[in-house]
Amino acid sequence: MSLKANILMSKNATSYAITRNKKTKKQLLSNEFYLNLSENCEHFKTQRGYVTCPLHSEEENFPIAFSLLVYKDIEMVERLLRLIYRPQNYYCVHVDKKAEPGFLSAISAISQCFQNVFIAPERVDVQWGTFSVLEPEFVCMKELWRYKKWKYFINLTGQEFPLKTNWELVQILKAYRGANDIEGTVKR
Template sequence: MNCFTTTDKGMAAVIKVVTIRKSSLWRLLGSIFVLLLVLSSIYLESWKIVTTNIHYIPFGISASVSLGKTQAQDITDAEHLRQIARKVQVAGVNCEALLDGDKNEIKAALSLKTNASIPLMDSFYLNITTNCTDFQKQRGYIMSSLTNEERNFSIAFSVMVYKDAEMVERLLRAIYRPHNVYCIHVDYKSPLEFFRAISAIANCFPNVFIASKRVDVRWGTFTVLEPELICMEELWRYRKWKYFINLTGQEFPLKTNYELVKILTAYNGSVD
């Protein structure tokens, strides 16, 4: 026979409630843990799919560019791509046939792909830029304006960088045109070899320069904006450009220079 006083019964009730709440808490934590595992699995599987479909041009394949003057004309984007394909030769690939959907050429191009990427160290750019002409050819820079429309619509770019010379060089190669102008700001904290690599790349182009003042950029402070102002001031001496676009070294353009010109022309001097 068990005997309980009123106080004992009250304590027993409290203990029971606490036990129930503690049990519920553990069940809740367990549910959250399972949910996190499921979400992590989904994320990893998605990342696996993305990385599986990322392919790099094998190191050693270089693109040579031979561009003549083109007449200003109103052409479609598809035709513009074919113009590029006819003028830019990539070793081992017929770009024009590839754009036309030639099955044999697609098969040949697929045979060149690789999922392995060999990172290019900063020192690589110090060596390859000793001969700027070879550097431009090997890395596939477009050294002539593709259309008169682009040639007559110069764009100024500022690029804020602090690491990964390979990524910065890929970005520059994608946006580079000889009629545009580019200011690159290298963070004051960046390693010396990185700064030398970016400077060597810039020295290979007459319209690319390193900002004269380097800022120690700290997120959430005025120093984030300061490099932009420095580049804008130094770009001002190049009076022919019509629009200014600011980028960072970790970005990549979604539009070609030709598409940018079309969009900015439609703005007619306004700013979005």
């Protein structure tokens, strides 16, 4: 039996994975990479694997509006957008005022490749634990209101990835029949 097989069979798979990941250096994609790639939008969408037509008529007839609150890590934000992107949905990307200029340029260039993705016109300096966390949501809601077709609004940060596909989200949201699902806590 090989060394790898012995490690895996001896329940040291976690140790093996950790060691292997430490040895593997992944080079992160830079702001400049996205600026250059998005110069040709069709090439960008094809190379990055964006869904460019509705996958199901039910999804097509149930557009969703998303707000994305982002401030760093262009590769993660682009990956999130790519995973949730559908041509019938609408996307407002709020770039925190503290974000680096290169990040803003890259996300702006990406958004220009899509008719339904836009950068929020007002940038807020978000301070966690204050009202400023909600302000970008209001900015995006105001902008998204111009697109009357969407049925529900979903807010995400650049570090959140939905655990459901767009089709699954449509099924869940249809079951709500116009109701909301908002979690909150009250200090007593």
